[in-house]
Amino acid sequence: MRTRFRSILPSIPLSLMIFVFGILLADRITAGQIVLAGILALVIPQVSRRLEREFARIKSLKPLPRLACVVLYDIVRANIHTARLVLGPERQLKPGWVWVPLDFKNIHGITALASVITLTPGTVSAELSDDRKYLLVHALDLPDPQALIDEIKTRYEAPLKEIFP
Incomplete structure (x- = not known):
């Protein structure tokens, strides 16, 4: 019985959050809005359960203050x-466009690198290759x-490699 319930609602907190936000985002609360929020609360956890998850692994936060100063x-x-x-x-x-070769595959580190690049005016991260080797x-x-590749690798990627293994 419990496994059947979990197959319908894999994450009760996620379902509740989706339902509540579905209601809060509505202009007015109607029966249709409640039904829509309920359907989303059932469907989205089912879909998200099938996604590949990779949890963040942090080796050290020691390089973070220096990296923050460099980025600022x-x-x-x-x-x-x-x-x-x-x-x-x-x-x-x-x-111009440039493919930056990456020395690490940790998706959280790559996300941080892409965010730092995009935060810096004049540059924007556009795509990650399927094999996570190029940005x-x-x-x-x-x-x-x-010169841009070298700057990204030395100023941002190197400290991020120390943070994310």
Whole structure:
């Protein structure tokens, strides 16, 4: 009986949260909205149960303060550089795409790396290869693709490899 109940509702807290948010997000509470929230509360946990999960493993938080300072400095520096590019002549822009090879496959570390890249003005992470070996990055100003790759690997990926094994 218990296993049959778990097959219908694999995660009661998740179902309750989905139901409550389904009601809260509605403009007004109607019978149809309650039914829709109930259906979503039953279906979404079923679908999410089938997803591949990878739990975060953290080796050390020691590099985190230094990484935070580097990221904050780079954000300020990139804001100034990007403002100059955007306000300057359009012909000075040299946008481009580059595949950054990754030295680690931990999805949480890769997500942190992609977030840091996207937080830095003038760059955005666009895609992760299926084998998790490359991250596609777009840069507003890309005169030297290898220099961008080297900067990402030394300033961001190296400390993240120390945090996420």
